Amino acid sequence: MSTEEEFGETSQPPPVRVPSPTRVRSRSDPFLIVCRCFSLVTAITALLCVAVNVLSAVLCFYHAKDIFGGIFRCYAVVIALFVAVAETEWSFITKFWKVLEYWVGRGMLQIFVAVMTRAYPQVERQDLILLQEISSYLLLGCGLIYIICGVLCIQCLKQRREKKEVSREQAAKDLEELERRREELEALLLEENV
Template identity: 65%
Template sequence: MSRNGDPEGGEPALPGPSSTARVRSGRDPFLVLCRCFSVITSLTAILCIAVNVLSAVRSFKNGSDVFDGIFRCYAVVIAFFVVLAETEWGFIITFWKVLEYWAGRGMLQIFVAVMTRAFPDYSESQRDLVLLQNIASYLLLACGLVYVFSGLLCIGLLKRSRQEKEITREQAINDLEELERRREELEQMLLTERT
């Protein structure tokens, strides 16, 4: 068969170079949505880190509120773990398996939101900081609640299975591209030998 499928040539029917273009389609919309939500959660956790750092600095400067400063330092460390969990870095997931599950991740986010919101100082001089604390804590609380409810509905499990399928599909596409490149090299070698 020729490349077109005609039986006259002696060549087997091989896919044309555009076969990978047909195989490659857009990304999975569900995974894109999950990535976007993960970025939003990371940015919100970074906002919580910034707010807690500012609060800790102000607490230590006053000198009278050392305990609040120490509390804020703990909130910074735990919020940093929230950011790391959203990257889904294998090292973090290996040591803290609970962060692989969305319900566990959501509970951690809710905890950081409560820590960020705790002990607000309503004096006029710190009104801007209290506003930032409220914004950061309520945003992270909302993200945490979404994670907890999604985890209870097994959405995280669905995401992991779709990620595995996407990785397998990408590997298959890469293998197909490698085979096509190798086929083209062999065809070129055949052509040069015939001439």
């Protein structure tokens, strides 16, 4: 009688079950969340400037007393739309207008739109004047914050953290893929043992 038969052991060892590693939970970086929220606020403010300038242009053309003011407002609408689209950081925009890739350039464009919205021409309606002031001062503030942050190299910090977040997300995806593959191989191994 062999020692395996004495102890009741079979010729094949039982499969070893390795506990699965804990899933990596990706936490968003609070700094990047603040940057995204600020970008959203800036885009909404630029769209508010678009609305104000459209209303002002319509009033200028409707009364036909200030054609040049209406044309000025049309340019302000186009540039404000461009500011809102630039906040999406769409690669098509930054590819052709490299200055908008940098926060200082983006801030200067926002200040320009704020001044265009506020400065010329004045309309008689008080509600529109109030809306002009609110939108222009908000966009002016956003532009100043962009310029200050650009000068202080906060943009470099943001880009570094974005790269780290992308690499962390990729590592988590790779880990999940490896775990899924391991489970498939374990299932295959159990089928062969049966």
